[in-house]
Structure formats: structure tokens, C-alpha cells
Amino acid sequence: MASAAKKVLIVYAHQSPGSFNSAAKDVAVEVLTAQGHTVKVSDLYAMKFNASATAEDIIGEIKQTESFSYPKETKTAWENGKLSADITEEQCKLSEADILIFQFPMYWFGLPAILKGWIDRVLTPGYAHTKEKRFSQGVFKDKKAVLSFTTGSQESMFSADGINGDMNVTLWPIQNGILHYCGFQVLPPQIFWAPALLPQEASAAMLQAWRGRLDALMGEAPLCFTPMDCFDVEKGFQLKKEVQERQAEKKVGLTVGIHMGMPVPPNNQMKAGVCYLEIVNKKP
Structure with a gap:
């Protein structure tokens, strides 16, 4: 093996086991497991993961019921071991992981609601970020993360002169505002451009390219962010x-x-x- 065995967490957000996203997730599990890495999958739809961040995420008494602040209350709950079991379970998986892979279809130039809910609820203040520990000095600075996703539009539409605008701009709030904010070393995204519009041979070639990239994923250099x-x-x-x-x-x-x-x-x-x-x- 080219590198020591790592622990991988794949956060997967698609309803259909027959989807391209499911196939991409399966390829990642297959290739990384074959390399000797330990792979866990959080299948959010199968888990019926709750996307809503509410006071129900806190076990026991709320400190400020009349002026409820989700970030403040969940930070206190995390410090006191009072977060709901589904959040705690995902945080345990993330804490153990060396690399985090998000597999999803891009919805409305962003994340599916169930995946955004995972981020809202699991990346709790205190646990995932603090005022002192964020960006290049973040909590997860020793972990890597990568977005792997499908689009509904072809690549030319996401260019600097395309109707959807530059994909680099679309990705900035997610990769900088979420992943890099929490300290992750963010690897270049794996973008599957409109596989639903392609013949089967072309979509199969996309999966083969992903398979090839996964062979060396652990050694990839991250994207550049200002320290x-x-x-x-x-x-x-x-x-x-x-x-x-x-x-x-x-x-x-x-x-x-x-x-x-x-x-x-x-x-x-x-x-x-x-x-x-x-x-x-x-x-x-």
C-alpha cells in the first residue's frame, strides 16, 4: 500500500439505490476498502436523518427558552453531553475519520436539505469550531474532506461565461464557509457533470475516472485558502x-x-x- 490505512466517513444523500450517486458511493466503498481503509457510510435517507435543527436536539432543560439561540444552546449541550443521540453518533463517526466524503446531487446550486441538516446539526459550535479554532487553525485541520456530486446541467453551463455562472463561485460558500471554516483540508471536488444526460457508456466512464482518482486520493494536495x-x-x-x-x-x-x-x-x-x-x- 502507498499509504497507511485510514478511516473514511462517507456522508451519502440520495433517495435511490439505483442512482448514479449510489453507484459513485459504492465505487468509493469498494476501492477504499480494497486499499485497506476502514469505510463507514452515513446513508442519510435510509437513516431518516432529521434535517431540522430545533430545540429537540437538546436533552433536558433549555437555558434560554424565551430567546432561544440554537448555536449557544447546542454548544452548551455538547459541553455537558446533552445532545440528542443521532447527533452524538454522527459526531463520533466524524471524530474517528481521517477523511470525509460527501456524496450527493447538487440541488439549487447547493446541498440537498437533508445534507444541509447534517451540517447544521452535527457541526456543533464547540465541537466543530470555535472563535479561536477556525479556518486554517480549525478543529479539523488534520482531516481531509471532499465534495463528490452530480449536476443537472452540463459543464459548459457552469463556466465563467455560462448561464449558471462559474462553478468556482458556486462552491466557495460550501468549501470555504463550511469545510475550511471547520479547518478541513479541502480536496478538489469530484464533479460528475450531468450524468443523467449522457449515454450509459459515458456515465460509466465517469465512474471509472472516479475509481482511478480514489486510488491516490489520500495523497492529494488540498485547495488553496488564505491562512x-x-x-x-x-x-x-x-x-x-x-x-x-x-x-x-x-x-x-x-x-x-x-x-x-x-x-x-x-x-x-x-x-x-x-x-x-x-x-x-x-x-x-
Whole structure:
């Protein structure tokens, strides 16, 4: 084996066992298990996972019933071991995992409700993130995560000049605002472009490509995000002056979201790249 055995958690969100997403999930289980990795699957629909984040997620008394705050109450509940059993079970799986794979169909340029509910409920404040532990200094900085999903539209429609807009922009809130926020090393996404519109041979080729990628997935480099130490805490987490000055010499911004009014770096959310921290440590 090229790498030591890892623990993998696949969070799977599709209703049909005959779907392309199901086939992609099965390929991941097969290939990674054959490599000696331990693979667990959270099949959210089969589990009837509750997507709604409510006070019922807390066992026992609510601290502030009249001004209920889900983040505050669940943080306290996590600290006291008072979260509902379904949340605790998923947190145990995630804590054990070295790599997290989300397998889902893209709905309305985002996540299916049941998967968004998993994120809302399982990534509890305190457990998954704190003010001190987030982004490049996040709780899960030693874990990797990857989005593997299908689209309903062809690739050209998600281009910088396509009707759906740049897929890099679509992915920024998920990959930066959720995964990177919690500290994950985010691997480039595995995008299956409109498999429902393709002949069987073409969709089979997509699965074969996924199979090939899985062979080396554990050794992949993550996407580039701007490290926390590039921001000035005392100035509201704005880019430090020296970082801005150095980046002003470049032809593009830092990332899709942190672009400083400059052109967005191409494929920043779809292909691995050199992290800016490595650049600023080098001589011009």
C-alpha cells in the first residue's frame, strides 16, 4: 500500500439505490476498502436523518427558552453531553475519520436539505469550531474532506461565461464557509457533470475516472485558502497591509472570495494550488 490505512466517513444523500450517486458511493466503498481503509457510510435517507435543527436536539432543560439561540444552546449541550443521540453518533463517526466524503446531487446550486441538516446539526459550535479554532487553525485541520456530486446541467453551463455562472463561485460558500471554516483540508471536488444526460457508456466512464482518482486520493494536495495569520485581528480580520501590498503585484486575487477587487484566480475552488503562505515566505 502507498499509504497507511485510514478511516473514511462517507456522508451519502440520495433517495435511490439505483442512482448514479449510489453507484459513485459504492465505487468509493469498494476501492477504499480494497486499499485497506476502514469505510463507514452515513446513508442519510435510509437513516431518516432529521434535517431540522430545533430545540429537540437538546436533552433536558433549555437555558434560554424565551430567546432561544440554537448555536449557544447546542454548544452548551455538547459541553455537558446533552445532545440528542443521532447527533452524538454522527459526531463520533466524524471524530474517528481521517477523511470525509460527501456524496450527493447538487440541488439549487447547493446541498440537498437533508445534507444541509447534517451540517447544521452535527457541526456543533464547540465541537466543530470555535472563535479561536477556525479556518486554517480549525478543529479539523488534520482531516481531509471532499465534495463528490452530480449536476443537472452540463459543464459548459457552469463556466465563467455560462448561464449558471462559474462553478468556482458556486462552491466557495460550501468549501470555504463550511469545510475550511471547520479547518478541513479541502480536496478538489469530484464533479460528475450531468450524468443523467449522457449515454450509459459515458456515465460509466465517469465512474471509472472516479475509481482511478480514489486510488491516490489520500495523497492529494488540498485547495488553496488564505491562512488566518494573513489577517489582522485588531482590524476586523482584514488582510494585513503587507499581504495586500504583495498581492497587489499579482494579476489575480487571492481566492474566489478574497479577491481584493482583482480578477478571480481561475479554478481556485476546483484544482489544488500553492498556498499563499508559501509564496510570501519566498523572495520576490
